[in-house]
Amino acid sequence: MKVIRKMSLVNIGPETETIEYKKSTGEMKEAMISIAAILNKHKKGVLYFGVKNDGTVIGQVITDESLRKVSQAIGNHITPAIYPEIKAVRIGERECIQVDFEGNRQPYLAYSIPRIRVADEDLIMEQDIYDEMIRKRDNVKYSWERQVSEYTLQDIDKNAFDSYLQKAKDAGRISFEETDVKTVLNKLELIQGDHLLNAGAALFCNCGINELQMAKFATNERLTFTDIRRFTGSIMELSKRAEQYIIDAMDWRVEIGSGLSRKEIPEIPLDAIREAIINSFGHKLFDSGQSNEVAIFKDRIEIYNPGAFPTGVSPEKFIEGNERPVRRNPLITRTLYYSKDMESFATGLKRIYTACKAAGCRVEFEQQAYGFAVIFYRRNTSTQDGPQDSTQDKHQDNTQDSLQNRILEYCKMPRSKKEITVYMGYKDVKSFAKRYLKPLCEAGELQMTIPDRPSSRNQKYVTVEKKEEK
Structure with a gap:
């Protein structure tokens, strides 16, 4: 006789204001409502599919498609956008889906309606609470930049800080004589007591506030990558890493001048690369949960930052010089202005465009749903007529030279x-x-x-x- 073993049931405790259970993905709409309500009350939480309301784990069949449906539902029905971690987990003997989510851009709406968590219920938010959240989100003094971080002076990358301060003084945009870290950060309005504001931590701390993902792809599509790297750290450090990664990946040509002097010329102007990189950090939407990205394809190089382009304007308006600056992160951009890493007159896109035009390099500015990308198109040397030098050997030589200089x-x-x-x-x-x-x-x-x-x-x-x- 065939014996059928009955799996024992596990109970993981009751729902709370930050923990929500759904029996299956058949309750997808209710799940989206709970996520938004928890975000509006607590800024983060966790939701499980495959668990009854009383905490009894019943499990559900999980496939790649079911995980994808959860991700798509969150992307389609919760605003502002969030980027949760969605994974299959085993609880006892059963498979469940766990969704870890967080966000700081309250109020969040699910299906265009704001709700708030009260005990284990998701109630429609009162108008006064909704209006206050909007005021806080849009008011500079409540902005992400000015929130006090968990990081202190001990977490500062001293080398990055010293390099920045010297650069700012050499530029003549910082005139005070003090070099003490705390005094300087006070003058830059980046610290409160012994704790850095988020802006100060993002600029100078080796912490998880910033994440940079970089990858090289084998073709012109995001299919097969030949290299992928991920780093966390300060804006000052990560901007240098991104620049070097692109320098190492680019093709270079050599021009022989008078007296047999050699001049190495990159396929994309370095000034344009640097401008695009530092702008991608300066204008990033830091509480989006997304990473800055550098993607290198056979035909192009893309530099991406989370945070949609300002509503109602286009990149072309900034290139023409007809728009005033829109500063998503005024503390960060002001600090970078002092070191001449950024300017404060909305000229970044124009400088990128002008440098590329002078070098004969095609560049595009792409507005995406949740971010913005600068796309540099590479020179296709393989299609040129006539005999060719060993481009690969030249590239390797120049890559090593540039790395040694770095x-x-x-x-x-x-x-x-x-x-x-x-x-x-x-x-x-x-x-x-x-x-x-x-x-x-x-x-x-x-x-x-x-x-x-x-x-x-x-x-x-x-x-x-x-x-x-x-």
Whole structure:
């Protein structure tokens, strides 16, 4: 006789103001309403499909399609947009869907109606509460930038901060003499007590506020990638990482000038690349839950930032110079203005367009549903007529040159092998040191801080200052 084993039922406790249960994805609309209501009350929560209201786990059949339907329902029916984590989980002996969600852009609407969580109920929000949430969201003093973060002075990337301060002083846009971190941040209005505001943490802390995803794709489509990397850190650090990633991926050509001097020219102007990268952080919608992205295809390079383009205007208006600046993050953009990383007169897109036009590089500005992308089109050297040089060899040579220059710039202050390797986006410290650090040391451009003990655990590398010729 065939014995059928009955699976035991597990109970994971009652619903709360931040935990919601649904028996199956057949209750999708009710689930969307609960997510919005919890967000409006608590800013984050968790929802399970496959659990009864009393906490009894009954499970449900889960496929890629069922996970996709949850994601699509959230994208289609909850506004402003959120980006939850949706995954299949096993509770006891049964499969369930777990949705972890959070957001700071209250009020959230589900099916165009705002609701708020009260105990385990989702009640329609009163008009006064809705109006107050709108005022807070749109009022600068309640903005994400000005909220006090969990990060303190101890979390600051001192190298990034020192580099920024020197750059701002060299630009003549910061005139005070103080260099103490807390004093400077006070003057920049980026700190409250011992805690940084979100804007200050985003700019200078190695924390999870910023995430940068970068990938190279084998073709012109988002199908097969040949490299993918993800980093968190400060705006100052991640903007450099993004720039170097693109520099390493681009093709370069060499022009021979008078006296046989060599001039290396990238397929996309570096000034335009830098402008697009720093703008992608300066105008990011930080509480969207999305990452900044760099995507490199065979025919183009895309730089994406979360946060839709300002309503009612187009990129062309800014290129023509007819629009006043729209600052989503005024504290961040003002701080970057002091260091000349950004300007404050809505000229960023125009500078990108002008630099690309002068270089004969096609550029497009794409407004997307939840973000904005600058798209640089690459030169297709493989279709040119006539004999061709070894583009791959040239690219590899120039890539190594640019990476070495980057190392020398980074090592103006002593750095360990691991620090250099991680900063450049590599993992294998031993291989990286042999391929890049050793040649620089042999060439006299880089030196050890403890040369008589090469294997010292305290060993660091520093750039050799070149003596000026008289």
